[in-house]
Amino acid sequence: MVAAAAESKPRTERIDRIVRDLVPSASQLTRLVLGQARGEISRSEGGILRTLSDGPRRVTELAELEGLAQPTTTVLIKELERRGCVERSRDPEDGRAVLVSLTPLGGSALERYRAQYRALLRERIAAMPEEQIEALENAVGALESLVVAVR
Secondary structure (H helix, E strand, O other): OHHHHHHHOOHHHHHHHHHHHHHHHHHHHHHHHHHHOOOOOOHHHHHHHHHHOOOOEEHHHHHHHHOOOHHHHHHHHHHHHHOOOEEEEEEOOEEEEEEEEEOHHHHHHHHHHHHHHHHHHHHHHHOOOHHHHHHHHHHHHHHHHHHHHHO
16 A cells, blocks of 8 residues: 555655655654663763774764764763773874774673664564564665665
8 A cells, every 4th residue: 555655656756755754754763762762871872882883983083973073072982981881092003093992891881772772663663563564674675775875
């Protein structure tokens, strides 16, 4: 039924709706899910830990990747360092620069954070009708393709 309704609208109209609604809807879902999955780390801290799970980064690079001001990122890193989730070291390629790395404790905190929001999503999705689950499954694949295209 959804496919038939979509096919009755012109392609450009469907694309315009996606362009208008995709980012706000995804952002709202992210805020709601992460807001309900309260834990030991904040959404911003979770983003930093997630980025660091790909390897050490400079503070300026972390700020840029996370869309945060550098002073905000520095405060978050200091707090994460205080709790043993990250550590700082000198960049071997540039002794003036500092690299921030994820510690095993930080990796564990990130996994607990992920487990909390995944459990919340799993519960909500399990309550949905099968056709909506299938639509979400297809949407995940499409979003992954879109991420690659936007990079």
